[in-house]
Amino acid sequence: xxxxxxxxxxxxxxxxxxxxxxxxxxxxxxxxxxxxxxxxxxxxxxxxxxxxxxxxxxxxxxxxxxxxxxxxxxxxxxxxxxxxxxxxxxxxxxxxxxxxxxxxxxxxxxxxxxxxxxxxxxxxxxxxxxxxxxxxxxxxxxxxxxxxxxxxxxxxxxxxxxxxxxxxxxxxxxxxxxxxxxxxxxxxxxxxxxxxxxxxxxxxxxxxxxxxxxxxxxxxxxxxxxxxxxxxxxxxxxxxxxx
Numbered sequence: 001x002x003x004x005x006x007x008x009x010x011x012x013x014x015x016x017x018x019x020x021x022x023x024x025x026x027x028x029x030x031x032x033x034x035x036x037x038x039x040x041x042x043x044x045x046x047x048x049x050x051x052x053x054x055x056x057x058x059x060x061x062x063x064x065x066x067x068x069x070x071x072x073x074x075x076x077x078x079x080x081x082x083x084x085x086x087x088x089x090x091x092x093x094x095x096x097x098x099x100x101x102x103x104x105x106x107x108x109x110x111x112x113x114x115x116x117x118x119x120x121x122x123x124x125x126x127x128x129x130x131x132x133x134x135x136x137x138x139x140x141x142x143x144x145x146x147x148x149x150x151x152x153x154x155x156x157x158x159x160x161x162x163x164x165x166x167x168x169x170x171x172x173x174x175x176x177x178x179x180x181x182x183x184x185x186x187x188x189x190x191x192x193x194x195x196x197x198x199x200x201x202x203x204x205x206x207x208x209x210x211x212x213x214x215x216x217x218x219x220x221x222x223x224x225x226x227x228x229x230x231x232x233x234x235x236x237x238x239x240x241x242x243x
Contacts, residue, residue, distance in 0.1 A: 030058050044156060055067070056188050062198075065192065067082050068082075076125050078121065081119070081120040083117075091114045092188075095146055099182065115144060128169055155182070157180070162174075
């Protein structure tokens, strides 16, 4: 019975996720593990105050897992999503390799380019969400770098221009380079590097989603059963006679 439900309901779950991802709306994760929230930093160039949060987002299939950065600025809340297995893991591997080298050489300051990858960007304001495009040599490609400043290590999302691609918000803004603390990035890195724990989480959440989908299917079926219609009709008739 379980195998039958999986064959029927898992494709439905995947379809919902796909349909969400293909619209203006951000992808809806099967499970979200908050890494940090409410962290205030200064952008590296213009020293603007921004507040960020980072979520580890688990999808039904491992290839679709992503990391979501939410950044509050004076104008909007921005959401920047990056695929774990399509570039982000490689960048984080390089980040921690360089970090270890800096420690071994007792360095206190320095910067190193890590690579670039595809960005899925959104602007949020109250109940409105708009899909953005990052402008550059390659659209929606942004760069990351390693920053060592006074002995403190940061993953830096290098600055880029964004404009509205789809949605009601008229965005044309430059996102200044944002430094993310080493410890915050380490939480995300460890979460996705724990292959056994990650897969256990995925399977647990899939079972929860399957149970919810089956319960909803049964609820809808119960509402459309002829017996339920008769009950409603008889109830309405009795109510009319009573009047």
